Amino acid sequence: MATDMTLIWFSGSPPCWRVMIALEEKNLQGYNQKLLDFLKGEHKSQEVLDINPRGQLPAFKHGNNILNESYAACLYLEEQFKSQGTRLIPMAAPEQALTYQRMFEGTNVLKNTNVIYYEWKFPEGERHDSSLKRHREALTAELKLWEGYLEKLGAGSYLAGKNFTLADVVVFPCIAYVFRFGLSEKNYPRLAGYYGLLKERPSVKTSWPKNWLETPQAEDKLKDI
Missing domain, CATH: 1.20.1050.10 (Glutathione S-transferase Yfyf (Class Pi); Chain A, domain 2)
Structure with missing residues (x-):
């Protein structure tokens, strides 16, 4: 269970979705998550700005580690949980x-x-x-x-x-x-x-x-x- 992880996201956002797929592939279910509404401007809330000063999503935390770029988050998850779930970076x-x-x-x-x-x-x-x-x-x-x-x-x-x-x-x-x-x-x-x-x-x-x-x-x- 990934209870020390938090993902704040939009539904239908490719950057948010790729982090969610990576979490699933690494068997990291059970993370904390919050779905926001883009049309209501919820991504500019103080809650998001405290994690990501750019006011963009996804906003992702693992413990005290913050990764708000989706590529960075996916690479981090693969590296930190290399032996868990699907291996996403081939050896060859x-x-x-x-x-x-x-x-x-x-x-x-x-x-x-x-x-x-x-x-x-x-x-x-x-x-x-x-x-x-x-x-x-x-x-x-x-x-x-x-x-x-x-x-x-x-x-x-x-x-x-x-x-x-x-x-x-x-x-x-x-x-x-x-x-x-x-x-x-x-x-x-x-x-x-x-x-x-x-x-x-x-x-x-x-x-x-x-x-x-x-x-x-x-x-x-x-x-x-």
Whole structure:
């Protein structure tokens, strides 16, 4: 039981979700957790600011150790609980190298999803058809890279090969995010297969965002990507 751990999180946030998947994979159930509402601005509360002065989530504590960057939290959990649960960093150099490469490369997926909240992120005077087109093309190019990576690895593969690794922990929530917003499985069959494979993994099913269970499909803003 991970009673000396605390996670403050948003439902549906890929950074929060990846920490929850890592906790499940390392058999660290029973941690203290608090679900906040982004729309109510609860992440700017004093409770959060005391842990994370940036007022961002996740906010994670293990004893007196604070890790508010989701990648840092996942790496920390793997290192501190290496012999517990799923080994998330492979021993073999080739698979380890690919795990790290795909992990950090995965930040580009979420970074290129501006098209989903284009109207919200950009003031009306800064919105232009050419700008929206550029964001759509950037996301398309990014997703095609990942489609190609999975095609090269073959059907049924994870992001770094035949084993589930920390690369999957941190990148899968981003892949799930784009499918939630209507990404075409027909246009990205390898990504769709990967998404279907990981949806059934116990750590993913257990930590599936609560609001996604209530509304399985969001707006289909990515159907033509």
